[in-house]
Amino acid sequence: MNGMYIYKPDTGEQITVSKDTIGVDFLSHILSSPEVETEFINLAGHDGMIDTEGTFESRKITCHFVAQAKDLHDFYLKQQEVYGLFFDRKGYYIRFKRMPGIQYMVKPLPFDITKANFKTGKFDIEFNVFRGYGESIGTSLSPFTTDSELWQTGQGLIGTEFEYSFATNRFKVFNAGDFDINPNFHDLLITITGKSENGLRPDDFASNTGGMQLYNQTTGDRFIYYPALNEGEVLTIDGVYPKLNGIESGRSTNHELITLRKGWNAFEILNASRLNVSFDFPFLYK
Numbered sequence: 515m516n517g518m519y520i521y522k523p524d525t526g527e528q529i530t531v532s533k534d535t536i537g538v539d540f541l542s543h544i545l546s547s548p549e550v551e552t553e554f555i556n557l558a559g560h561d562g563m564i565d566t567e568g569t570f571e572s573r574k575i576t577c578h579f580v581a582q583a584k585d586l587h588d589f590y591l592k593q594q595e596v597y598g599l600f601f602d603r604k605g606y607y608i609r610f611k612r613m614p615g616i617q618y619m620v621k622p623l624p625f626d627i628t629k630a631n632f633k634t635g636k637f638d639i640e641f642n643v644f645r646g647y648g649e650s651i652g653t654s655l656s657p658f659t660t661d662s663e664l665w666q667t668g669q670g671l672i673g674t675e676f677e678y679s680f681a682t683n684r685f686k687v688f689n690a691g692d693f694d695i696n697p698n699f700h701d702l703l704i705t706i707t708g709k710s711e712n713g714l715r716p717d718d719f720a721s722n723t724g725g726m727q728l729y730n731q732t733t734g735d736r737f738i739y740y741p742a743l744n745e746g747e748v749l750t751i752d753g754v755y756p757k758l759n760g761i762e763s764g765r766s767t768n769h770e771l772i773t774l775r776k777g778w779n780a781f782e783i784l785n786a787s788r789l790n791v792s793f794d795f796p797f798l799y800k
Contacts, residue, residue, distance in 0.1 A: 517611030691797035
């Protein structure tokens with residue numbers, strides 16, 4: 515059975531779009547293909563053109579509905595209710611029962627409801643998937659179990675047990691999505707507790723020779739927290755914001771960020787012990 519849901523991250527509210535809930539039957543949806551925007555460079559003396567790295571543009575999801583009303587007067591009330599449901603100042607996620615592990619952040623384009631008779635109307639909504647990708651409903655720290663109802667086949671997580679919390683200085687993080695994770699644009703929360711072995715004073719930060727270092731050997735990214743990290747303190751890298759015990763502490767770092775390539779990422783933590791490290795992020799899909 516098909517089904518559609520609207521999820522609003524600001525409130526945590528999930529709305530089932532169905533005849534039983536709002537008098538609207540969801541029929542089907544069509545997801546457009548990814549669109550890659552690429553610039554080509556012409557060079558004198560070079561045959562053809564040089565392909566630069568492209569970017570994925572926004573895409574569309576078209577959904578088909580039928581609205582049911584009791585009579586003509588109720589039809590216009592239902593029309594107002596439909597507009598109130600789908601149009602919002604902020605983007606929201608739409609989810610589908612036949613794709614239970616992936617959601618899309620969208621905003622709807624304008625649409626009209628066409629009367630089939632005095633109490634039935636048909637309408638199609640074209641949603642703009644403005645981020646250009648789908649996101650896993652679960653994150654890397656969610657349970658990878660079938661009864662969690664967060665995952666589906668085709669998400670790159672079948673057949674292997676993956677870990678995203680570690681208590682060692684060397685470990686690997688698997689990005690199961692189709693896209694690299696860049697905290698400038700994507701959700702990524704890294705949480706570290708432990709004890710650094712040689713913290714630096716502010717005057718020594720420029721030396722880059724000490725402090726706790728989180729090093730992604732796969733990408734070459736190296737994040738350094740210079741002061742001593744004491745047991746019981748919590749260091750987080752929340753997107754682009756390093757925080758110690760919830761207080762922004764970017765000035766105490768080398769101002770670099772950690773990214774994740776799709777597939778395996780090999781990590782090493784230097785100058786720290788008694789560690790507990792976790793990576794919390796959604797996977798991104800074409």
